[in-house]
Each structure stands twice: as C-alpha cells, then as structure tokens.
Amino acid sequence: MASSEIQKTRVINELRGFIKKLLQDPKILEQSLDITRRQLAEPGEGVMARIANEISDTTSVHIPEDPQEHSEADRLFLELLKEVVMEEQALY
Numbered sequence: 001m002a003s004s005e006i007q008k009t010r011v012i013n014e015l016r017g018f019i020k021k022l023l024q025d026p027k028i029l030e031q032s033l034d035i036t037r038r039q040l041a042e043p044g045e046g047v048m049a050r051i052a053n054e055i056s057d058t059t060s061v062h063i064p065e066d067p068q069e070h071s072e073a074d075r076l077f078l079e080l081l082k083e084v085v086m087e088e089q090a091l092y
Helices: 002-024 027-041 047-058 072-091
Strands: none
Touching (some): 027 072
16 A cells, blocks of 8 residues: 555656646647657657657657656656647547
8 A cells, every 4th residue: 555655646746747847848748749740640660759759859858768767657748649649630
C-alpha cells in the first residue's frame, strides 16, 4: 500500500511540474502538437520516440530518448498528443 501511495504521489508531482511548465510557456503545446502532426504523417517505426526526441530538441520539455526511460507523465503526454492529433484528423 505505501509503495503504491508513494508512486501515485511521485506521478502527481511530476504531472504538476509538467503542467506548470506548460502554463509558463504556452508555445510548448502548439509546438508539440505541430511535431506530433508532422511525425504521425511520416510512416515508420518508433514514431513516439521521434516525437519525444523532437519535442526535447525544440522545447524546454525533456523526454528521455529511450522509451524505456519514459516516466508516467512522459507517456501520458505523448499518448494525449497522439490522441488529440488523431481526433483532429478524424474530423476532416
């Protein structure tokens, strides 16, 4: 029980810090969505890693290059970016 509570607290703190960064620099979201749109349009393996790497290279958000090192917050952010772009594309 204590271990899962510590894990939840860590994830919440990480998400809190991440949301704070997004609020401090709103351009991060727009840039991240643009990167996701562009990368999803290119076929090939490792699209999520490519998205993570380009976001890390062009914004103040750092996502580890190796998907195995992605935190819960990293995975959630990448999944949500993909979901938003896929939903946008479904509207057209």
